[in-house]
Amino acid sequence: MGGASTLQPRILSSFYGNGFLKSAQPLHQLFCCNPENKHLSMQLSRTFSGLTNVLFNRRNADELLNNKRKRLRPGKLSPYRPVPDHIPRPPYVNKRITPGIASGSQVHDEKGIECMRASGKLAAQVLEYAGTLVKPGVKTDEIDQAVHQMTIDSGxxxxxxxxxxxxxxxxxxxxxxxxxxxxxxxxxxxxDIVNIDVTVYLNGHHGDTSATFFCGDVENEARNLVKVTKECLYKAISICAPGVEFNEIGKIIHDHADKYHYGVVRQFVGHGVGRVFHADPVILHYRNREKGRMELNQTFTIEPMLTMGSANPVTWDDNWTVVTEDGSLSAQFEHTILIAQDGAEILTQC
Incomplete structure (x- = not known):
């Protein structure tokens, strides 16, 4: 597990890994680039970033140590699962370099919208099925197997x-x-609570969605975290429409989370999605003053991540798994939406 003392917060898409973030938005006042590893780092001191934790967090690390729940540890990975040759691959497959966030919004014509609806619906169906598998004793690798099979069976x-x-x-x-x-x-x-994050590439378009599920008998504290996180997502979607500023999303999410004293993870963001997996705009889930307005026929994700304790992330040595600094619970929900004339259409629902 990566050391918290050396972690520099980075703004990343929710599935961005260790790649370089490229955005057309004026983020230079908030972020600086490390030329050695091409990471974009937020220019916030640990003292400042920890201030929210002092003021708002519900738990601390000492309380967590007395909890019966054990900290996560890496398990064993199964072999790579093959995909039939006839299924089209996204351009990044078999390239070890993680793609950046593509410049330019994902705005679609009528045909593109129909493709987005199809990929979004399939992603929702796969996620719904994956959620039914969440039971004590089920391995997360079994969930991966089911998601993989259902996705390729659907072409x-x-x-x-x-x-x-x-x-x-x-x-x-x-x-x-x-x-x-x-x-x-x-x-x-x-x-346990478990977030399952599904993205499918169908007819040249990505549909991206996630939800947090309960495993067995879940304590009320955890249930409330999940409930509020879901509410944050839907409150944000409810204000989306052509011409609305993107920073309204962060405000409504942060305001609602604050009512329950939950932390809002800042380093991972929503993003444009469509013909590419990650594109402009960058969707911040906390209060901010970034510029930019929603466009008609534009698609992007909103995917707030809330925590019961520290909102500071720590990345494991696998370079992917991101956990809370103090081991406190975290929840996430995500939808891909289309900006329509009268508001937002949720593409990733059954």
Missing amino acids: AYPSPLGYGGFPKSVCTSVNECICHGIPDSRALEDG
């Missing part, structure tokens, strides 16, 4: 597989895992 490619070297077809983020959890041999336990 689609599981977008995470091979993205910057990611070894699986879905992300399964359990308990304190904020995002990018790699499915492995760990069996789910009674009381």
Whole structure:
């Protein structure tokens, strides 16, 4: 597990790994680039970034140590799952370099919108099925197997597989895992919460969605975290329409999270999605003053990540798995939406 003392917060898409962030938005006041590793780092001191934790967090590390729940540890990975040759691959497959966020919004014509609706609907169906598998004793690798099979049976490619070297077809983020959890041999336990993040590539378009599920008998504190995180997503979607500023998304999410004293993860963001996996705009889930307005027929994701304790992320040595600094629980929900004349259409629902 990566050391918290050396972690520099980075703004990343929710499935961005260690790649370089490229954005057309004026982020230079907030971020600086490290030329050695091409990481974009937020120019916030640890003292400042920890201030929110002091003021708002519900738990601290000492309380967590007395909890019965064990910290996550890496399990064993199963072999790489093949995809039939006839299924089209995204351009990044078999390239170890993680793609950046593409410049230019994903705005679609009528045909493109129909493709986005199809990929979004399939992603939703796969996620719904994956959620039914969440039970004590089920391995996260079994969930990956099911997601992989359902996706390729539908003639689609599981977008995470091979993205910057990611070894699986879905992300399964359990308990304190904020995002990018790699499915492995760990069996789910009674009381766990698990986010399943599904993206499928169908007819040249990506559909991206996630939800947090309960495993067995889950404590009320965890249930409330999941409930509020979901509410944050839908409150944000409700204000989306042509001409609305993107920073309104962060405000409404942050305001709602603050009511319950939950932390809002800042380093991972929503993003444009469509013909490419990650594109402009960058969607910040916290209060901000970034410029930019929503466009008609534009598609992007909103995917807030809330925590019960520290919102500071720590990345494991696998370079993907991101957990909370203090081991506190984290939850996430995500939809791909289309900006329509009268508001937002959720593409990733059954």
